[in-house]
Amino acid sequence: MLNHDIRLGTYAVDGRQFDSMPGFTVALATRLSINVVARLSTGEELQFTCNVPSVEGAIILKAYAWDGRHAAKDAVDLHSLFRIVESHDVDVIGGWHLDESPPKGSRRDSSRTLHALARGWEARPPKVSFNYRQLISSIRTRVAGVEADRRV
Known part of the structure; x- marks a missing residue:
């Protein structure tokens, strides 16, 4: 479980490192999903969804x-x-x-x-x-x- 403390710090969850800061929990409580279409210089097209605050x-x-x-x-x-x-x-x-x-x-x-x-x-x-x-x-x-x- 993530530490939702308001202090700055780095925390490990399941072996992965996460940075914490004040406001981070509130900022990510409501996320917007953005559908992205990226055209690479090779002409290849990538499509994905990105969640942002x-x-x-x-x-x-x-x-x-x-x-x-x-x-x-x-x-x-x-x-x-x-x-x-x-x-x-x-x-x-x-x-x-x-x-x-x-x-x-x-x-x-x-x-x-x-x-x-x-x-x-x-x-x-x-x-x-x-x-x-x-x-x-x-x-x-x-x-x-x-x-x-x-x-x-």
Whole structure:
């Protein structure tokens, strides 16, 4: 059985190594199946199905990544993921619970991180290649805040 602890670590299951991180269990709780057709340079065609986290799950993982390294690539990914949220129905993207209040567990951590990002960028606009105001707006409208953080 996998260890669903929220700490980072590597765990062995049936002789195979798996990395764990906060938010991973939530991210994989709802998966989307993508049918892939890949055309190789040889002309051969491969078809397979790939399971990926829901959009909300991907945002939770990216929020942890942003919190840990503040890398521009994570901000770009968050912007792209929120554009998907803004342009698709909830059922198409695998559900959405980040707007439920009060947030708990990984969603609470993500809420804190995302709202801190929005506050920081409102105070000091970033130098990024995308419309950062769209990301701030999406966070403000799509992610429930944490009550303790609102009083600050």
